[in-house]
Amino acid sequence: MKIIRSVRQMQSHCRILAANGKSIALVPTMGFLHEGHLSLIRKAGKLCDRVITSIFVNPTQFAANEDFSRYPRDEKSDLAKIKKAGGDVVFIPKAKDIYPDNFQTFVDVQKLTRTLEGNVRPGHFLAVATIVAKLFNITRPDVAIFGMKDYQQAIVLKQMTSDLNYPIRFVIAPTVREKDGLAMSSRNSYFTTEQRKEAVCLYRALRRAKVMASENISDLNAIRTDMERVIKSICPTAEIDYIAFTDFESLEPLMTIRKNCICSLAVRLFNVRLIDNMKLL
């Protein structure tokens, strides 16, 4: 497995791969890999000749009050996991090469970033779309794979890929969950064992919503109230950022449950902010 830390070297490596007719899949990550990431790498290996996994904790997508400095990192363990999952190349650029002095270009996906996470984290998706556009240009992949756990991110990046005419097949892969249902996330490592148990409240609330939707309850306020009750009963100190019901593609808020309705939520537990989502119908 090849480890590349220079942008130029990564570009020339990909140019050679393309010239040799090898198809390339890109799996962008922020490292501290879990089974969710590894499922993307394995899927990538089925779709393309070569899998490039990037590891870059992108500083620009964290606000000043967010967890950039304490975000978990473990390169050695990541490399072992990627190798085992069948990765071919790991791209680990340096922040000063990605954002040199005088860097000033940003990719703005407008409508889709002005809601949900984009509302709570202004500038977040501007930074995410920009770094992914850069990774696309550095690696010129045939396929790019993102996880459904960060589903607004996936929808935003899919729109960018299409709007900017990247000749890239955009794949969104299912969320991988722990045994109790908690969506895998590098941020789960912030919890103590006791706190971790309560973190299941997001999943439990989503399950409740899904059951209610399947029982033809279409009143979203009733569903939201029940979800809040589920969360508070499991984790009394939880603070709910939002519980939203939107169209899966357009992210537009829905007034009632209907096909392609996805429920997404963001909750703060013990100073850790988690997100999750589930398609209801």
Added chain:
Amino acid sequence: MKIIRSVRQMQSHCRILAANGKSIALVPTMGFLHEGHLSLIRKAGKLCDRVITSIFVNPTQFAANEDFSRYPRDEKSDLAKIKKAGGDVVFIPKAKDIYPDNFQTFVDVQKLTRTLEGNVRPGHFLAVATIVAKLFNITRPDVAIFGMKDYQQAIVLKQMTSDLNYPIRFVIAPTVREKDGLAMSSRNSYFTTEQRKEAVCLYRALRRAKVMASENISDLNAIRTDMERVIKSICPTAEIDYIAFTDFESLEPLMTIRKNCICSLAVRLFNVRLIDNMKLL
């Protein structure tokens, strides 16, 4: 010579070229080609195996009060000229394919677009950077060539190319001028023969600035005043948008003449807005 009107077809054509080891040069234009454009196409032919010329009058880069609808178009004549200049492929996309419903992604080069033309034409460079990023993704060129006449545009796009890590060699080619010195521009076709004579005033003013700079006159106000006098003496009805002295790379305003000083100006003559520039030292 191949004419391609579909984005998808253009992408697959370029994919095949790359797979066959052919290098690609892209020359983006808005059509109504003159000797300036043709010099870019000829230069491109020297640098790469295949030259793609795009023709697209990009609606988003014109403000409501600007000349989008009357902008000159002559596809048949353009095709003949490109063929003669050695072009291999002409890409003529449709606006509805470039900007489908729900299009919402824009590329913002921040600092460099907030001055000169960007000041007078808000949103202009956002649209220019976006369409060029799209053309880069559609054609994945090895080399892209732009003319020095639109020099801020060239500097902005060069920054975008570097900031977003496009693996593209960015070439800026010299302005081609008419016999009297007027910079070639599709917009020169708006003038009557009499008006056309007065349009030389931009070039004459720039020459005056260059002569003064070579005489070690470093007071920019003195030079600007003389330039205004030159313009008004040739075309009494001319309205000057700006005469600016900036650093060639950073576009930062200069307080005195020094190395890498470029003078650029925008003038309205007979309801036509022209720009031009000249390096003074």
